[in-house]
Structures are given as structure tokens and as C-alpha cells.
Amino acid sequence: MSSADRKKALLIVNPFAGRMRSRNGLFDIVDLFSKNGYEITVHVTSKRGDAVEFLEKISCDYSVVMCCGGDGTLNEVVTGMMKLPAVMPIGYIPSGTANDLAASLGLSRNIKRSAHTVLSGRLCGHDIGNFNNDRYFTYIASFGAFTKVSYATKQPFKNAIGYLAYFFEGIRNVGEIRPYKVAVKSDELETEGEFLFGAVMNTTSAGGIFKLDKELVDFGDGKFEVLLIRNPRNAAELSDIVKSLAKRQFDNKYVTLFKTSNICFDSEKPVAWTIDGEFGGNNTHVEIKNLQQAVQIYRP
DSSP: OOTTTSEEEEEEEOTTSTTTHHHHHHHHHHHHHHHTTEEEEEEEOOSTTHHHHHHTTSOSOOSEEEEEEOHHHHHHHHHHHHTSSSOOOEEEEEOSSSOHHHHHHTOOSSHHHHHHHHHHSEEEEEEEEEETTTEEESSEEEEETTHHHHHHSOHHHHHHHTTHHHHHHHHHTGGGOOOEEEEEEESSOEEEEEEEEEEEESSSEETTTEEOOTTTOOTTSSOEEEEEEEOOSSHHHHHHHHHHHHTTOOBSSSEEEEEESEEEEEEEEEEEEEETTEEEEEEEEEEEEEEEEEEEEEEO
């Protein structure tokens, strides 16, 4: 097969994701795609935001853009893609620590298997979140309890002990948990009060803190799942909240779950937000819009 006949694939690799698993699997990915008729270009990221900067400068003639890293790396790939004149299919090869979105999509943590999914899987439309018109997220934007953990945990710590790093960092942050007075407005619901946690999601799993039923979440329906947890007044109410989340019961006065395409959050004091596991800034006003099936991702 001549080089002119070979399909083109771009592989973006975060060498520090997870326990540096992507480094070990790099040759396997390149070998697999080369044997299947692809001319493959590899870009290894060296800093935060590297993938976004790189994608902004490429041509749009790749058959697939693959991301080998964690959810944060995928966020950069999607963010860079959204700035291009044409959106290319995405292959996600998860090698991070948490890989929340990968788990929701049914992608294997085995690098070889996920690479095969890009070759033989189905291409599915995936909703993307627009955060205050200048940022994007692939699976979650959140505020409140434990949201700081994902971006505050240092990469060497995560590489050393894996997912337990989030647990230990979470314990360190327990004393910092406090409610946020927020007004929430969407077509489906308007409410305000003191909330321990709020999330706008397109996922069935978030940080191991809670899970949603797979039947509830449709990744391309143009709707987000919004979860709001009100501040408990005492230990008994806190216990009820924990039980509700464990049993996936979201129909009581402490926990609210609903679907929407667009939503706004307003607060008098700045609230720290997390976007796909990375710091999303301190905001008094947040507007989130659903960009239905803005990208396509290969799934098993």
C-alpha cells in the first residue's frame, strides 16, 4: 500500500497520565494502526494545555484523532477540536487514574483493547458542555464537596498509588467542606439555597463518589443530568443523603436530579468549579449549554 493510500491517524499521548501507562502502550498502538493501513502521527504532550495548542494548528484531514491519557487529556483534545473548522472522529484510549468517562462509555482500561475499539467499534455522537462560552467539558462540571480533590492531587502522588490518591486527598479536604448559597435556573427547575454539591453531567460515574443508572444517561440526547445536594442541618440528615446516593435515590428534599439542556448558577460570593477534573475558576455566574453530539467518539 502506497503512502498516498494509507489513512491518517493522529495520536496524542500524555506520558504522565495514570502510572505512566501510556508510555508502555505507545508502541503497541503505533504497531496496531500501522498494520491496519494507517499513517500515524504521534504528539507527546509536555505541559497542561499542550494538546489544545497543538490541535489548533493542524489540518483537518485525519481519519481519527486518538487520545491516550486521562479524562483531562481528552478534555484538551475535545477543546482543541472545537476550535477547528471541522470535527474529526475521536478514539479514546484511557490510561489515566480515574477514567470516569471511559468507564461510562464501556471502554477498557487495557490499552490494546481500547486501541482495537477505535478500529472496530461504533462511532457515536457525544454531547459536549459549553461552560461560560469559553471552555468545554466532556462529562462533568461541578462545585462543592470533594470537587477540589481531582485537580489538587499531584500527578506524582496519583502515579505512585493510583486511585487511592484521590481518597487520601479527599480526607485532607474534609475540613474545607462548606455549603454554597447558589441560585439555580433552567427551563425545568428554578431553586436556590445552600448546596454541598452541584454537578452538570454527561456520565454514569464521577470520581467514585456517586453513580447513575446506565438507563438514565444518554450521551447524545442533548440533555445533561443535573445533581444538586442540599446542605444537611445535622448528622442524621447527612446520613440520609449518603444513603440516598448509595441507593441511587434522587427524589427527596436533600437530593435533586433532573435533566436539562441549558442551566445557570448565580452566587454572591465566588464558587470554585471543576471541569473534567481540572480547575474551572472561581465564578459568581456560570452558564452551561449542551452542544448536542458536537463530537463523535468510538465505543465498543
